[in-house]
Amino acid sequence: MLVCHLAAFVAASRCFCRYPGQYNIRHYCKKTPSRLWVSEALSSSELRENIIIQGWVRSVRAQKANLFLHVTDGSCLQPLQIVASSELNDPSLTFGSAVEVTGVLKRSPHPRQPVELEAHHINVVGKCNPVEFPFKIKDRHSLEYIRQYPHLRCRTNAFGSLLRIRSEAATAIHSYFKKNGFVNIHTPIITSNDCEGAGELFQVEPSGQKPKEDENFFSVPAFLTVSGQLHLEVMSGAFSRVYTFGPTFRAENSQSRRHLAEFYMVEAEVSFTQSLEDLTEVMEDMFKSATEHVLAECSEDVDLFHKYVTPGHRGTLDAMMTTSFPIITYSEAIEILSRSSQKFVFPTDWGCDLQTEHEKYLVNHCGNIPVFVTDYPYDLKPFYARDNQDRPHHTAAAVDLLVPGVGELCGGSLREERLDLLKNRLEQVGLEDAYSWYLDLRQFGSVPHGGFGMGFERFLQCILGVDNIKDVIPFPRFSNSCSL
Amino acid sequence: MLVCHLAAFVAASRCFCRYPGQYNIRHYCKKTPSRLWVSEALSSSELRENIIIQGWVRSVRAQKANLFLHVTDGSCLQPLQIVASSELNDPSLTFGSAVEVTGVLKRSPHPRQPVELEAHHINVVGKCNPVEFPFKIKDRHSLEYIRQYPHLRCRTNAFGSLLRIRSEAATAIHSYFKKNGFVNIHTPIITSNDCEGAGELFQVEPSGQKPKEDENFFSVPAFLTVSGQLHLEVMSGAFSRVYTFGPTFRAENSQSRRHLAEFYMVEAEVSFTQSLEDLTEVMEDMFKSATEHVLAECSEDVDLFHKYVTPGHRGTLDAMMTTSFPIITYSEAIEILSRSSQKFVFPTDWGCDLQTEHEKYLVNHCGNIPVFVTDYPYDLKPFYARDNQDRPHHTAAAVDLLVPGVGELCGGSLREERLDLLKNRLEQVGLEDAYSWYLDLRQFGSVPHGGFGMGFERFLQCILGVDNIKDVIPFPRFSNSCSL
Numbered sequence: 001m002l003v004c005h006l007a008a009f010v011a012a013s014r015c016f017c018r019y020p021g022q023y024n025i026r027h028y029c030k031k032t033p034s035r036l037w038v039s040e041a042l043s044s045s046e047l048r049e050n051i052i053i054q055g056w057v058r059s060v061r062a063q064k065a066n067l068f069l070h071v072t073d074g075s076c077l078q079p080l081q082i083v084a085s086s087e088l089n090d091p092s093l094t095f096g097s098a099v100e101v102t103g104v105l106k107r108s109p110h111p112r113q114p115v116e117l118e119a120h121h122i123n124v125v126g127k128c129n130p131v132e133f134p135f136k137i138k139d140r141h142s143l144e145y146i147r148q149y150p151h152l153r154c155r156t157n158a159f160g161s162l163l164r165i166r167s168e169a170a171t172a173i174h175s176y177f178k179k180n181g182f183v184n185i186h187t188p189i190i191t192s193n194d195c196e197g198a199g200e201l202f203q204v205e206p207s208g209q210k211p212k213e214d215e216n217f218f219s220v221p222a223f224l225t226v227s228g229q230l231h232l233e234v235m236s237g238a239f240s241r242v243y244t245f246g247p248t249f250r251a252e253n254s255q256s257r258r259h260l261a262e263f264y265m266v267e268a269e270v271s272f273t274q275s276l277e278d279l280t281e282v283m284e285d286m287f288k289s290a291t292e293h294v295l296a297e298c299s300e301d302v303d304l305f306h307k308y309v310t311p312g313h314r315g316t317l318d319a320m321m322t323t324s325f326p327i328i329t330y331s332e333a334i335e336i337l338s339r340s341s342q343k344f345v346f347p348t349d350w351g352c353d354l355q356t357e358h359e360k361y362l363v364n365h366c367g368n369i370p371v372f373v374t375d376y377p378y379d380l381k382p383f384y385a386r387d388n389q390d391r392p393h394h395t396a397a398a399v400d401l402l403v404p405g406v407g408e409l410c411g412g413s414l415r416e417e418r419l420d421l422l423k424n425r426l427e428q429v430g431l432e433d434a435y436s437w438y439l440d441l442r443q444f445g446s447v448p449h450g451g452f453g454m455g456f457e458r459f460l461q462c463i464l465g466v467d468n469i470k471d472v473i474p475f476p477r478f479s480n481s482c483s484l
Numbered sequence: 485m486l487v488c489h490l491a492a493f494v495a496a497s498r499c500f501c502r503y504p505g506q507y508n509i510r511h512y513c514k515k516t517p518s519r520l521w522v523s524e525a526l527s528s529s530e531l532r533e534n535i536i537i538q539g540w541v542r543s544v545r546a547q548k549a550n551l552f553l554h555v556t557d558g559s560c561l562q563p564l565q566i567v568a569s570s571e572l573n574d575p576s577l578t579f580g581s582a583v584e585v586t587g588v589l590k591r592s593p594h595p596r597q598p599v600e601l602e603a604h605h606i607n608v609v610g611k612c613n614p615v616e617f618p619f620k621i622k623d624r625h626s627l628e629y630i631r632q633y634p635h636l637r638c639r640t641n642a643f644g645s646l647l648r649i650r651s652e653a654a655t656a657i658h659s660y661f662k663k664n665g666f667v668n669i670h671t672p673i674i675t676s677n678d679c680e681g682a683g684e685l686f687q688v689e690p691s692g693q694k695p696k697e698d699e700n701f702f703s704v705p706a707f708l709t710v711s712g713q714l715h716l717e718v719m720s721g722a723f724s725r726v727y728t729f730g731p732t733f734r735a736e737n738s739q740s741r742r743h744l745a746e747f748y749m750v751e752a753e754v755s756f757t758q759s760l761e762d763l764t765e766v767m768e769d770m771f772k773s774a775t776e777h778v779l780a781e782c783s784e785d786v787d788l789f790h791k792y793v794t795p796g797h798r799g800t801l802d803a804m805m806t807t808s809f810p811i812i813t814y815s816e817a818i819e820i821l822s823r824s825s826q827k828f829v830f831p832t833d834w835g836c837d838l839q840t841e842h843e844k845y846l847v848n849h850c851g852n853i854p855v856f857v858t859d860y861p862y863d864l865k866p867f868y869a870r871d872n873q874d875r876p877h878h879t880a881a882a883v884d885l886l887v888p889g890v891g892e893l894c895g896g897s898l899r900e901e902r903l904d905l906l907k908n909r910l911e912q913v914g915l916e917d918a919y920s921w922y923l924d925l926r927q928f929g930s931v932p933h934g935g936f937g938m939g940f941e942r943f944l945q946c947i948l949g950v951d952n953i954k955d956v957i958p959f960p961r962f963s964n965s966c967s968l
Contacts (some may be wrong), residue, residue, distance in 0.1 A: 037665060054756040056722065056929050071600065073755075075665060100756070125756075126901070129735075133928050151921045154722040163719070167668040181521060181559060184651040188959040189673065189708075189731045190746050192966045194691070207678070207707060208737035217735060217745075218966035223691060224673075231959060231968065233782060235647070237541065238638040239558030240521065246730065247673045251690035251701060259699075262674050266886065272538040272584070272609075297580040312689035355609060367959040417610070437635040444636065445540050445582040445615050446610035465646030475672040475715060481677045482702035484715060484921060 039075035048105040084119035096128030112130035161301035172225040172293035187228030232269040232448035262477040269451035289351040313465025386414035412452025523559035570605035579621035580612030645785035656777035666725040671712030708733035716753040727752040746961040753935035797949025870898035896936025
């Protein structure tokens with residue numbers, strides 16, 4: 001394994017270091033110790049001498065003869081237990097301090113851990129004043145509390161777990177798409193497309209420059225992307241399947257638990273589609289595959305959430321994983337809402353947009369599992385949505401995936417690939433010049449295609465049951481908040 | 485395999501489609517044909533009846549009795565040859581048109597391809613007028629020419645290959661870090677850190693809003709990130725190894741072949757470092773692993789570049805892959821430059837920054853292979869670089885990796901983890917308040933650590949030998965240019 005190989009190489013080279021040394025480790029260099037990650041140590045089955053563990057102290061327990069430490073290095077949730085003679089105790093061995101421990105890795109007599117490290121030497125690399133450190137050894141801090149310390153919250157168990165889960169979920173997304181023949185496209189962050197949601201765009205200009213009219217850095221006004229869809233559609237003229245996974249932006253003046261100014265989106269575009277089912281299949285398959293991957297690879301971290309942070313959520317998640325997601329049309333949804341005895345704040349007439357209260361009702365109505373809603377009113381959807389050309393209710397081939405707790409997780413549509421229909425619609429909204437390049441895509445080798453986007457943070461919320469979107473992203477950005 | 489499974493499922497479900505059909509395929513639905521990607525068809529070893537291929541026409545050759553088409557769908561560079569009776573010919577079967585072909589997959593009599601599809605039916609899904617289409621069937625277009633058509637250039641062989649290579653290179657980067665125990669962190673795009681390269685930042689504000697003084701969307705001025713390093717350092721207080729891979733920005737007013745306003749960067753941060761070698765090892769290992777991965781997974785696509793676009797580059801790349809990258813100090817580099825007979829435009833005195841001409845000379849001097857330059861003058865490096873505390877030449881523990889053709893590919897440093905030294909330096913530059921959170925990281929469980937960044941586009945240039953950075957990114961952004 002590369003990790004071990006590299007660690008051994010680093011260890012071996014330490015004594016011959018040609019650079020100004022950072023701190024003296026030669027005292028234990030008689031025989032160079034092998035560095036192990038905590039995760040490697042915990043899964044080791046043999047007794048190993050001369051091991052070095054580097055990490056941060058999670059607990060300290062001093063008894064008369066012995067000192068017990070728990071040390072973590074971010075490689076997994078579970079810490080490694082260190083057992084030392086109490087002579088090795090040191091007042092600077094506190095919660096949060098950084099240590100290097102050398103010793104022998106042994107089978108542990110305690111049933112709660114497979115192994116422990118019998119320490120021969122403990123070196124406090126970085127102290128941590130327990131009075132000033134905002135996290136306390138005995139407290140279980142709430143997500144709200146730790147959110148106040150964006151530069152330190154990764155040092156808590158819960159947020160450490162979240163970050164490992166997020167990393168693994170990103171891997172899961174990429175491997176799902178790779179396995180299924182999708183090409184990863186880096187769609188641009190800065191774009192000159194400004195027509196989709198005008199009010200909510202961030203504009204970009206070089207700092208400190210008073211921009212004169214008609215004198216932009218890019219010659220044209222430039223914005224942060226709200227979606228990579230149109231750029232993925234460019235690629236749909238050469239690739240059967242493409243996707244992108246990156247940051248997107250909304251300048252929404254909202255402090256809500258559901259919105260961020262900067263969030264991650266997974267977007268896919270599929271060529272040669274026949275119907276919306278070509279999309280709903282990919283959405284459901286992606287959701288289930290990625291969730292399975294995360295549950296398998298991060299079981300300990302996910303359990304921390306399901307046991308201590310959001311008890312009760314595991315059942316909801318299991319139900320999602322074991323049923324096929326039902327598909328209802330928008331018209332059916334309107335019927336369900338109209339027949340309901342619940343009083344809604346917003347109207348439920350055909351042609352009205354579905355609001356959060358409606359989405360919640362529909363999800364519950366279907367048994368608290370994810371549900372696809374398809375074929376929305378044509379007039380509610382943007383110019384690129386494919387016209388179903390139906391009557392009396394005129395709909396577009398668009399689809400949303402609504403999920404328990406979160407609401408809208410995915411949104412997608414077939415795209416209007418017919419040049420004449422698209423041209424007409426763009427002319428109606430006065431955008432045919434701005435989108436002449438988009439019309440070109442239909443001019444040359446156009447194919448029926450469609451795609452969807454999934455909010456990555458909402459996906460994490462859905463797996464973990466976490467209520468506030470700010471708790472599933474490393475550095476949340478929203479109105480009046482851009483810490484660090 | 486999931487791809488086949490899904491394709492079969494989609495094919496099977498087509499006849500029972502509950503949505504308004506997009507185009508009629510029922511004429512060949514007597515027995516539903518199996519859809520194959522071109523790449524699957526080309527690697528199929530058995531005769532298969534009732535196959536459907538969907539893609540774009542790359543060449544048309546009509547003979548008296550037979551019609552020959554080459555069809556591609558983006559799954560690989562090589563097209564699939566279609567053989568049909570000339571009765572199936574159609575004037576709209578032109579270069580660039582989109583087609584669906586059903587027929588029998590057979591062993592080909594021609595040595596240049598393993599299989600071919602004997603067509604029973606050809607359906608032109610999307611026409612392509614060869615007069616208006618900017619790419620011509622017989623021409624080999626230059627990268628400069630195709631760059632003029634950002635919405636269509638993915639339809640050329642060269643740019644199609646580039647996009648597959650770029651996608652695979654991204655996979656390679658992620659898998660290298662995963663295999664080596666790094667956690668993937670999404671560092672923020674919008675940041676309130678403004679101190680690193682003040683003149684070159686993009687500022688972000690909601691569009692259409694005349695920002696009043698002291699009334700920003702985020703309460704504070706907000707910028708597009710120039711590096712995720714400081715945010716990765718936050719994570720270095722809880723994880724031994726972290727990385728980020730995403731877009732970064734410079735508002736540089738440059739039309740150069742080496743710079744973009746938006747580009748991708750791979751950044752890694754390693755805790756418990758002993759010396760710069762802990763970083764140079766990861767850099768070299770990552771470079772070689774990722775390059776090997778790309779050469780193995782995209783050999784056909786890479787060959788297209790090495791044979792037709794940048795002939796002669798393969799030898800340079802092979803030399804990079806088979807030697808250990810030498811390490812020289814900045815002081816040694818200055819000595820080499822001073823002893824050289826070459827006349828440089830910029831001075832080569834100790835303390836001067838290395839310029840492109842110097843970097844080129846050093847790379848050549850070392851045998852046209854990548855070379856690490858370490859321990860730069862302290863005064864040239866930012867506040868976070870670790871002080872080597874040496875005399876008479878005062879240096880910081882920083883390192884650059886210079887590579888043939890491209891120049892600086894990676895830059896990194898050990899970070900100043902000692903609270904007192906860091907505090908002094910921040911006070912000297914008047915930044916101790918803005919970076920009080922950064923000082924906190926050294927206050928609580930500080931560990932020696934370091935990291936580096938690698939320009940992802942430059943990495944691709946280095947593998948492929950492509951001269952202009954605009955040719956290795958899907959949608960290049962630079963001053964006066966933000967197409968689409």
